[in-house]
Every structure is written in structure tokens, then in C-alpha cells.
Amino acid sequence: MRRTDLRRTAVAAVAVASLTLLVGACGADKPAADAPAAGAPSGGASAKQEEPGKQEEPAAKALSVAELEKLALAQGDVTTYMVTKGTKADEAVAGSVKSDKPECKPLVDALSAIPMGQPGAHVLRKAIEKPAKMKVDPGASAEEKAKAGLGALTQPITAERLASYEGKGAQEAFATLEKAGKSCAGGFNGEQDGEKLKITKVAPDTVTGGDQAQGWTLSMAGDGPDEQDVVMKLAAVRKGGTLATFYTISLGGTVKAQPTPVIEAQLKKLG
Template identity: 30%
Template sequence: MFELFARGDGGTGRRGALAAACAVAVLAGAGGCGEDGSGGGDGRAAKSPAPAATAPSAGAAPSGGLTEAQLTEAALTEGERAGVHTVSEYVLDGPHSDMYTADPAVCQPLVSLAGDVSGHEPTAQVQRKTDILDDMRGVTVDVTLRSYPGDGAAEVMRALGKAGTECAGGFTEERALVRAGYEKTEPAALPPFADEADEAEAYRFTIRDVKDELKLYEYLTVLRSGSTTLAFRAESLGTEDFGGVPQEVMDAQWKKFRAAAG
């Protein structure tokens, strides 16, 4: 039996539900599964990407990027608490995987920043998730730290900003047999510590479910510090707008990252 609300394997929360629901439809002999996106805002956060030549901050990574061991030290650890959220590690695939692509392709950074599909291969990455235990409809946050060689991290941020601008007319997220329509993309509030980062982008997504019956919400915040990016993607199985990536999760991860980088 398919678990329509599976979490934690690269198809977390809404994405896992979409994939499972579509698989059930296919096995049952149903027709096509998906819908097209339309509409959208400009998708840009208040802080614009810096040119590639901009010098990194004092705590910046070396030109080759942080190693996996260094990222692990800087990442939240399993069992750690961030407010009401509990941190865990992904057993199988992590979030933002190479199974997620966008149509048109310029929108890819809004869907997944995985190296295989984003065109920007990191030298190392560490992924975590946070959940509110015993609350199926609570907000889940996918947290990914990635380090890049050279100007790779700055290039990622430029691609993300370009996607936020050029995908204002809407786009489609594709994963296996599932197609989800992003109805609207608009800027979201940056965390208070964003000024400490070299660059920051934040977005709010309004998404239609595969049956085109419900509106769902996701939030994405990405920050760059030197050659490292910190990405937070928040989602919920509920249909109410939960207001953004939980601040306590971003605060806890940023504080730990800065302490390790410093």
C-alpha cells in the first residue's frame, strides 16, 4: 500500500504525496497525471546577487570549498532541537534531489539545486531535515549545506535570482510521472541575520495539487557565505499558508555554521 503522506526520502511532505498519488492513479489505469502552472510574481528577494568578483566575507571558505567533514561540523545534528523542531538525517535520498526538474529549464533553481540538474556541481554537501514530532501537518524543513569551487556559489545565487525574475509567468515542477503547477512565485521575507551573509534570496510558492483541487504553499530561503550556500525549503501537508521557513530553524543553523566557519 502506498503511503500518501510519506516523508524524508527526497519526496518529503507534499512532494512525496504527489508522487505516491500519481503512482496509485497509474496502477489503477487512470489517465494522465499533472497540470500546468500559470501566473506568478517577480520572485526576487530584497537582496540582489553580488558580482562574481566580489570578495567573500571574513569567514569565507577556501577557493576549493569546504569539505564534507567541515560541512558536517557546521550542520545541525540528529536529535538537536530548534524550537519545536527536531533535527534528523535523511536515510535515503535527501531533499532538492536530481529527480526534480522544471519546465522551462530556467526555473530549475526554484525546484532543485542538486548538482546533476542545476549545472553547478558542489564539492561537498550535507543534508538535514527538521520536523515537529507527532504532528503530521506540521512544517517540515529541508536544510542543505553545499560548498562550491571558485565562484560556484555566487553563480548559483545568480541563477536563482534569474529564475525568480524569468519564471514570473509560472512554471511546472516535474518528478517522474508527477507534474505540479507553480501558480505563483513571489518574494518572501529574509531572516534578520541575512545582512551577515554575502547574498540571500527568499521565495513563497503557491502550488496546485495534482488534481488541481487544492492550493499548497512552500517557502525557499537560500543564503551564501563565501563559497557555501545554505538552503532551507519548508513545506506542510496542510493547505493553510504557514508564513515562511520557521525562524528558529534558520537561526539555529546559521549560528552553528558561523561558529564553525569562524
């Protein structure tokens, strides 16, 4: 399986997060004073459904990029992850993302960290889960530090797209992705920057918090008959007029769980 072809964001996350953050920030394991503990509860306990007689949410006002940057995750916000900003090199060109089934394109967009719908502003974050033993001796050689960084290459990597919408845009964007998850349960073919991917299954996955939340487990076929499927995770959480999508992969091939600490930390910053 050509795992370096899975997604440009993921590859860049490995290069930047695991090598720069892991090696350069080794030993920085102390949580920030205001950092949420791993597994700490978020503002919402579950995906909220519209209740009979419940007052409709007011139309949202889209935030600016500067405002979103203040709300987006930063290094130190998640004690068990390293976080960095996305760069231009991580951005997929919207026109390069395709699907053989139009109803499934929102999923390909989400796997490419392309925002849903028409947000007023959006920012990108990358997070890599710290290895159980990530500390490196400050006196270690450059070679030893590089080796430690390379040892993190199979750690789960999450690309988060945080987007803010005007009016009911966030609800509509969430609904679009939710519908695609149901319509494409049997799989689909996709393409990003000329690289092909074959998703064989899309299964619902439990994600809680915010005003709406949903997760999915996606299986991607290997290149040959002896290659196992690559298992990825996707999640979407809406809080008011802001929608966050989280795409998680591992160059080791299988992601076993949603990045719950990352999702909860983001929800805490959204308030």
C-alpha cells in the same frame, strides 16, 4: 491534493522526524547548552549587497563532507524544531527532475533538495517544527505515542541542503536561483520522479542573514477545481563559499512563514 506526492524528502521527513523524533524524543524540550534561542539574531542582519569600493570576497576553498557535517544542524541546535540527517531514501535522482521552462529548473532542483551548480561537497538535513504541545507521558502506551506523532503530520517540514563550493561557485549558484525566482514569477510546470507539479506563482519573500539571502513563496495548484493551492516556502542563504537552501512544506497544505529559527541556527554554526 495528493500531498504524499509533493516530495519524497518531505514524506520521509514526516515519517522519520515526526514519528521517530517526536515520539522517541518527547520530553527532550530542554535546549542544548550551546543551542541558539528561537528567533535569536544570526551573524548578518540582512542580505548584503556589493557596495561601491567594497573589497571583493576572496575565492573560497570547498569544504569536505566531514567538515560540512560538523557545521550542519544537529538535534538540539534549534529549540523549537527537531532535526535529523537526510538519508539515501530522501535523495532525488537528478535526471528525474524536469521543468517545462529551462530557466525554472533551478527552482525544481531546490524543491527536490538537489544542490545548485557543482559543489565540492553537500549534506542534507530535515527539520520539523515541534507542535505547541508535543510532550508525551513517558508511561504512555505505544498507541498513545503513535497518535501523538501522527498529530504532528501537518507541522511545517524543512529540507535543508548545505553545500560548499570552490572559488566563486557559491555566488554563482545563488545568482542562478535568484534569477530563476525572478524569471518564473508567473509559474511553471515541473516533474520529479514521474510526479507532476504545477507551480502557479513564485513571489519574493524576505529572508535575511549571511552574505546573501533571498526567499520565495511558491503556490502549487491542487489536483481538482475544488482543491486549494498548496503554499510552500523556499529560501537560499550564502555565507562565504557555503550555500544553504531551505524548502518548507506542510502536509496540511499551507506554510505561513519561512523557517527563520532553522535559518538563523544554521548561520550561527557557519560563523
